Amino acid sequence: MNRLPIHLVVNKEDYHLFVKPNRVLLDVLREDLELTGTKEGCGLGKCGACTVLLNGRPVHACLTLALQVDGCEITTIEGIGGEKMHPLQEAFVDKGAIQCGFCTPGMINTAKALLDENANPSEEEIKQAIAGNLCRCTGYNKIVDAIHSCGCQSKKKKGGIK
């Protein structure tokens, strides 16, 4: 199979790659770029472990062909925080929202996309947003709490609710 050139911006860094047309973004990230924070849980877009942000929106990297995202900006879990952890990452840690942690990168990416769009989501909105991200360890209660706490914090910072 001929390899074709693509250009990706991953976590704000430029990558020029040659990929097979059937290569999915997940394999490019995990194998070619060695960004193993993005996980493969099912390969069918049903578990959400491979969720990354494509131009800010959550997508399943396991179903996305690398060629489809030529020229796009991609954020993986490695690019979510800066020098310090992102507030969502801190909240997941502090609230006990992480057990085995295999779903965590995808879950945090989905949550980030939600909060970027809706700074103070309700519990229902949070549950709606993460409905495609499976977690088998926590029973979701603490994940919802963690995301919810970030919503409140962002309001606090804006001087809103006490």
Added chain:
Amino acid sequence: MSQLDIVGKSFPQIAAQEKATGKTKFVTDLVLPRMLYGRVLRSPYAHAKILSIDTARAAAMPGVKAVVTFQDTPKIKFGPRSEDWTIFAADKTRFYGDEVAAVAAVDADTAEEALELIRVEYEELPYVISPLDAMKSGAPLIHEDKPGNIAADFKIEAGDVDRALDDSYVVYEDHFYTNQVYQAYMEPMSTLADVDLSGRVTIWTGTQIPNMMRMTYAKALGMAPDNLRIVVPEYGGAFGAKMENNIHLVAAVLAQKSGRPVKLVNTRHEDFIAGNPRVPMHFDIKIGATQNGILTGKDVKVVGAAGARLVYSQVIVATACYRVDSLYRFKNVRARGYTVYTNTVPTACFRGFGNSQSTFVLESALDELATRLKMDPAELRIKNGMGSNETSVHGWKIGSSGLRECVTKASDAANWIQKKKDKTPFKGIGLSCCNHVSGNRPFAREFDGGSGIVRIGKDGRITVFHGESDMGQGQNTTFAQIVAERLGVTMDMVNVAQVDTDISPFGLGSFATRGTLMGGNGVLAAAKDAYEQMADIAADMLNVKPSDVQCRKGMFFHTDSPDTKISFQKVASEATIRHHGAPIVGTGFYQPPTELPDPETKKGNISPAYPFGCQIAEVEVDPDTGQVSVTNFVAAHDVGRAINPMATEGQIQGGIAQGLGWTLMENMAYENGKIINADFVDYIVPSSFDIPDITTILVEPIEPNGPYGAKGIGEPALNPTMAAITNAIYDATGVRIRELPVNPQKLLAKIQKTGKHTKR
């Protein structure tokens, strides 16, 4: 007990930041130089004779470095408990997914293509899926040396069951079925294997039982256990499944043949069809009570499906036969448990280990008794519940029991009495209790305790070595807390080493809810040893007696004059200098006061501590569709003492979510001998929308045998969930659920029959 600084406080997992930032290297993330990618060719038939295998074309394909079949293995029969395994099917395949051949190639695509070039000629054989059918005469024989497909037959009896039932005021008798469900941990089974020049094999894998697995695999590979090293990186959940599985051995054989490291990762489909899912069981139960609601006797027959080979199903069926007997003050019990070979994926451990199956049955039956006795189901449980310092019918010595407190606290929190009176159609509330163990003497082999090593380096850095397994539940954090508490240091000073059988103690592993108690007591003993060595040096440096010093928050000080003090780091440095570089190494072990059950009577004391719990579910049943939604959940669990309350709550909430999935959503469905829903498209596990708010209540009676009073929680978190929900469905509709999972169509049909829907 003196004041606790670390134990009893909620700490995030020590690995949580790494996990939150994507830095954690899970098994599937591991890469070695020159690593090959393995793939397994699996049987497309439930039962088939292998006439021939032609691997020549696959082996000749560019990029393929090894192709292996049974012929490339040592051809030794082996198994965790019963030696009915081979690495790859030898002359016939026994389930859809059975390992037939494997390839290792330079990349995953090449390996996949090579699989298609392997030609296998099969002759299909008649197959059998249901264990009830497999027991019938004339059923296809799965293992030629096991007539009637009976893999194991377990019997237990105490008291006079027939007389007790005859004399009972009420007797309830029924048939129940608990289905086959999949653990659905988020990281599929995966392994990396490498061989050195001497032939020594290293396997990196997510396993709950690194040392026990090593003994089994050494036999399979025909090598001394010393020549096999197992390393356990972080891994993505297990819930019982990640024990022995052929893929680890396939990777090892591929590495041996290719001379290169080989990574083998199950696709999710493969993980469904060849993992180790829950043992499905048929139950016949007969149970009686007096007019006052005192349980009289219980008679149970269990038939469980082993699948095509024995992993641990025979022990699980045995557990289903009698563990629940120690939940209540039974005097007369009898059980017979058949473990039966079937042409299905080999079944094994899944959170609850047989006790979850029989807890569903018993707790459903208790609700039926309560109805017949016109008694509050909660009262029936309180009346019969096992209390502290009692001995059960099988000789189990219950140290602490918080069972009654669990029932009353859960009832209060759920507003049970009020809600039970409220008869809003299609809304219901249900209650269920459970007991469990913290370690299981008969499941372990030569011993059942735990051990640890605590190393303190020159800079005061503490490393804890254990041989159990953190599968994501947070065991390493619990151990770090126990060690930090005992040493008197802060959490940031403690590391927990990756389990490596070359270095770690010979721990038995994480099963039977044993980690916190057995492993925790093991590392506690090691910490005590290390502390005493440190205290001697600290006392010398402070010019006081060792008995007069103590350490808190990383500072040794004189008990009576706290200003006479020296830091833990300075003492560690001095220790290393005095010992010419040798670190302080504390070792220790815990020998539990258990008794191996008598082979005949099965009397013994299988665990040093017994956790209990009570869960209450509220449901709404859609009168038009029969769909059940769980609207509220309260769970009170006797955990002895929660070393880490946040982690303990997480265990409870996670267990309930899995139990809810089992009750209402999950089922491995077979058609033509194949699992037809072997992926997350068709096998639906609970998502955020399916799980209600779960109120957790920690009941802490402080267990005398536990480390700082702790018992286990992993499995009891799930055990009562199924019956709590189905008892709530009964309350809502008058329909008794006797088969898992709840089938909305059947439920609807039965609701229409009972006429209860007319109340709408």
